[in-house]
Amino acid sequence: MGEDNGTNVYDPAMIEQKWQQRWESDGLYHADIDHSQPKHYALTMLPYPSGDLHIGHWYAMTPSDARARYKRMQGYNVMFPMGFDSFGLPAENAAIQRNIHPRIWTEKNIEHMRAQMKTMGAMFDWRRETISSDPSYYRWTQWFFIQLFRHGLAYRKESPVDWCPRCNTTLAREQVWGDDRHCERCETPVIKKNLVQWFFKTTQYAEEMLHYDGIDWPERVQNLQTNWIGRSNGAMVTFKTAREGHELKIFTTRPDTLWGATFMVLAPEHELVKMITTEGQKAEVEAYVEEAIRQTDIQREATDKEKTGVFTGAYAINPVNGEEIPIWIADYVLPSYGTGAIMAVPAHDQRDFEFARTFGLNIRVVIQPADMEPITEEEMTEAVPAKGTMVNSGELSGTTGDDTVAKVCEWLEGKGIGHAEVQYRLRDWLISRQRYWGAPIPIIHCPECGIIPVPEKDLPVRLPEDVEWLPTGESPLKLHPTWKQVRCPVCGGQAERDTDTMDTFMCSSWYHLRYLSPGYDKGPWDPAEYDYWMPVDTYTGGIEHANMHLMYTRFFHKALRDMGITEGHEPMLQLRNQGMVLGEDSEKMSKSRGNTVAPDVLVNKYGADTVRAYLFFFSRWSQGGPWSYSGIEGTSRWLRRVWSMITEDEDGSTQASEDTIRELRRKVHQTLGSITHDFEEFEFNTIISSLMELANNMAQFKREGAYGSPAWHEAVEIYLKMMAPVTPHIAEEMWMQLGKPYSIHTQQWPAVDEEAAKEDEITLVVQVNGKVRDRIVVPADIAEEDAKAIALASEVVQRFMEGKPARKVVVIPGRLVNIVV
RNA sequence: GCCGAAGUGGCGGAAUAGGCAGACGCGCACGACUCAAAAUCGUGUUCCCUCGGGAAUGUGGGUUCGAUUCCCACCUUCGGCACCA
Structure with a gap:
């Protein structure tokens, strides 16, 4: 074992880059239809390409990745795709401020963020990458609009709507927040305007959306949605x-x-x-x-x-x-x-x-x-x-x-x-936006024929490239000299395109379906892929989307179902929400507060595995909490200790006793049991604590001479497999150094040996009147009567009984005896 | 006002079919190594104490042999909704 030069120090930068390249060139994370295996569609909410990956992205995505990896080791054929929700206002603001075309700005950001994301070591299948601002994507967003329109679920009406004077556009009710009714994005208070706008009939599904049968979603999200629907x-x-x-x-x-x-x-x-x-x-x-x-x-x-x-x-x-x-x-x-x-x-x-x-x-x-x-x-x-x-x-x-x-x-x-x-308190979803960087609403207004959908063969209605932003704040689509001029598809007369674009939540309502076959051009997705992968088995993301994205996507799925386009009543079977990483000052991270944490810097200093492990470890995932720079040192230490424990030979020639070997196997299999449980329950923090604890135990057993024994080899193998989902690079590297077959990530999740995990002896807690007075080591399978007798015989116990007779003795087998006097 | 979540050491947090409170980590203290420091390793670390013990999971009650866990009331913090008829 060890490198040629004789030293073998843990060098995360080297091994992480090496394995990321190897995994990519081998297509290790490609997910393809395979009817011989059960499928698992794992999904994490796709990011907006703001330009820089922040620690919140890591917090959302890497635990989701670990869970997907665990499922894969359990024998599932796992798809874990990634993409970009790339329409939206910041691109346009950049265009105005810095004179860059939104498309160019977005493409650059995507390129940068994709490279940053690859340092996470996640099992994303990049072949399935989906970019919502790409014409091959928004072609189908527009197609869906037309289907909704044809089925009476998209309609136009004049009404007083919320208008953000800074973003120069209308907003959906869900995008107006707080007591002062401000814009969700720029926090400017909104005003009312009377405008003719497009709406989707979400209210038609108000009653159905109150029912969460068959889906495993957090009570909290159900609660928020139920309140929002307000029956x-x-x-x-x-x-x-x-x-x-x-x-x-x-x-x-x-x-x-x-x-x-x-x-x-x-x-x-x-x-x-x-x-x-x-x-x-x-x-x-x-x-x-x-x-x-x-x-x-x-x-x-x-x-x-x-x-x-x-x-x-x-x-x-x-x-x-x-x-x-x-x-x-x-x-x-x-x-x-x-x-x-x-x-x-x-x-x-x-x-x-x-x-x-x-x-x-x-x-x-x-x-x-x-x-x-x-x-x-x-x-x-x-x-x-x-x-x-x-x-x-x-x-x-x-x-x-x-x-x-x-x-x-x-x-x-x-x-x-x-x-x-x-x-119901729920209102219809206002989807018109008076902005450029979005999917154009595929509608033609003809003075003779009225409102006419663009024929499907003419989709996508592409955004014009040559646009400029005037200080009036009006959409370049409206001001463009020729773009809106069009022939009416019905009468052939002169008509005009709708110059509004769609709310970007429309794009994200169906992205999980485009991942199925992003290159497909005969429909929004390839039916064979749909049949195999849908529905989404596990969906993870932030709670802030409870009343927006998560309601829209449910609405969308149900509407498509009623048109015969999708099947089943819900798009995502299981939902879990992560909390938020706060700054060290326990405040929300922001550039103005100067409390942001840059993942790239951390990856350079500690390596991605340490960053991942610390994010899993520092708090309950659903809860989030403050970042700590000294805290991450602890996880870094743990990985270095594990590295040397596993890769360094033991000098001594002590022979471990049978008890030590038995104890080693017991700890390993007990830990395997609890970590398996924790993966099922998304309890990532205790996965790391259990791994740390086991490493401490194993180091002790190694000192006691267990190194090199069959039990030690078993322990190391199981340990690395348990590490693989959380710290994929170091696990792969040590796996290789031990001469095991590539790749650890395609290994089967180990099974608990219940016999090995069983305790022979337990510490019997003896209480007198509910207070712990003595602890006695007894055989695990001790009979109730014997436990009682041993407890009553204890000197300490007798002292506290003060000569009084036991009025009652409660025996909990395997745990404790409580003597009431 | 209504709906919901959460209050555990110096800090982040473990432990709920009711059964040893404080796992794991940070920090701190002491020790080893070192000329020294860092790193590393080891030991200890809820509080009080007259060293026998005693107290303690936001507060006050209750159920129970036994409550961080269940029930009732209250306090605090956070999230959502709110002149929604």
Whole structure:
């Protein structure tokens, strides 16, 4: 063993480069269809090519890689692809600031990041690399748009949408964050604009997306998605205006309070406002509407502000009791939820209560909770939202119990004035972006024929190369002199292309499908590849995508399923989320804080294996946490120790005792058992601790003369196989130095020898009144009675029993005896 | 306000079908090697103590022979949603 010059020091830079080249030239990580093996599609979220790989990328990708490698050693045919989500704004900003074409900027970044990524030593099959800004990719993104359009799932409408004044584009609801409603990307507060935009009907799948049957996704993600979809049960009830008899539908979750409705409120934007406002109220109403629309969402949605509103002069008839009640408008009613109109029940809804008190409107109690004193309108200081017995509610007075709402719905239905209804908070997905660097929306606007999809044979609709960005902030596609000029595919007349591009989340909704066959040109993917690899077995990535990418991709899959394009109900069976690596100051890493950690520098100093191992080790993967430069020294030390333990001969000629050999094998197989479990559960930190612990034990056994024994050879072989997924280079190098067949990464994951792992002796813990008083080494299979006898015989135990008789003795076989006196 | 997650040594974190709290690592201390230092190796390291023990997993209760783990209430931190009818 050892190098020619006699020294054999661990030189990560040398061995990592060597093996990366060898693996690549051998195509060791190529994943091809092989029906003789079970498949495993492992996927980690693809990065945006920002230009520099940061430690967060390593944190997301290398554990995912280790898991994929483990699966491969378990006998699965594993595909682990990588690509780039390469459309998006930063490319365009670079174009504006530095006068580089977004395509060139993106290509350069991809090239650089690909090279950086290769230093990770991950098992990416680069033949399957997919780049979403490539025309061969966005051709199919556009094709999907057309399929959605044909199936009525893509539509255009004018509505008030969120506009980022800095990015000069509209944003989806999910991309507007925080109390100040800022742009997810540049943090500028958004404003509202009334624009005609394309939407996808995500709401059509709201109900289905609430169900997570058959998928193993974290509760947390399910929770976030469920909250975001925001299902609420209630009733739809039709009121009518008193004079003209206009229908006025409202949604309520409390139909049991219908008899307490003393007025109605419409959103200022409600279509009926103009029609019903009386001549006398017109001026006041118009002024209010104008003011409401002018306000920003933040001003308008501030929950702590005083209630404002205006009477329309009109009245509605409450269908449950025929009462005439006034119709007001107020900005606390949102146009975008329910029907944009409510019945107001001030006695039982705090918002309505405040409104009623501000404007002196009637309050009527119609619910009496069981555990409260009888409530009266005069004495109320706040609304009583609790459920209870219906009172003052005509023939339904006295109705009570958990099913009150259901009973009322049934009654409403019988009368033909309403029915049970479900509302969702989820909105349709706004996908139009007024920017250049995205997939052009493949639509032609013809003055004669209307909205016409680009014929599939004409796809892709390519982005023009010769573009310039004007300070107006408008999209170069709109300003381009000729690009939008096109013949209508139907009538042949002069028409115009849609100059908007698609939200990049559209590109990432199906990238996992393009990996199947990135070069395929007869369809978005090769059906044979689809049949073998789909669905994705394990998907890993950041939790921040719970309400964006992960919802869009589910929507996309379900929509395609209903068109007969995909199969199954979900695209990704198992999802796991990593946490975030923070700076040493426990703050989020950022250049402005100066607390970033550069992986390239670390790789140069320690080698990729150490960086990988430290990232696995320092915290629970799902949790993340602060980086530590002194912490990584510990993992570096561990790898150097393992290196010398395995590659250096032992000088001494001691012969290990049988006990030592037995103990060595026991530790090895016990560790194998726990590491196997940890790989299944994504518990990477304890994989490393177990490996460290075993290395400490093995070093001890080596000193005791175990070196060179069959048990030692077995231990080393198993040790290297367990290391292989986490530190692939050093494992491969030591494997080779031991003369084992290339490659360690194609070896079978070892099986636990249960017999070897079994303990012969255990330390029996003896407690008196629940406190540990003695520890006695006994045979592992000791009988309960014997354990009890030994425990009671202990001198220490007798001292603590103080001569009192044992009232009760609890024996947990193999663990402890608790004596109660 | 609503939904969810988390509180364990000086630090990062282990341990939950209820059974030895603090694995593993960092840091620190001491020792070996060295002229010396670094590196490396070894030993120790929750706190208090009258060296018999005692206390301790955010706080207070409860269930249990026994609770970091289960139940109730509260405090703190973080994430998401929020005039959503």
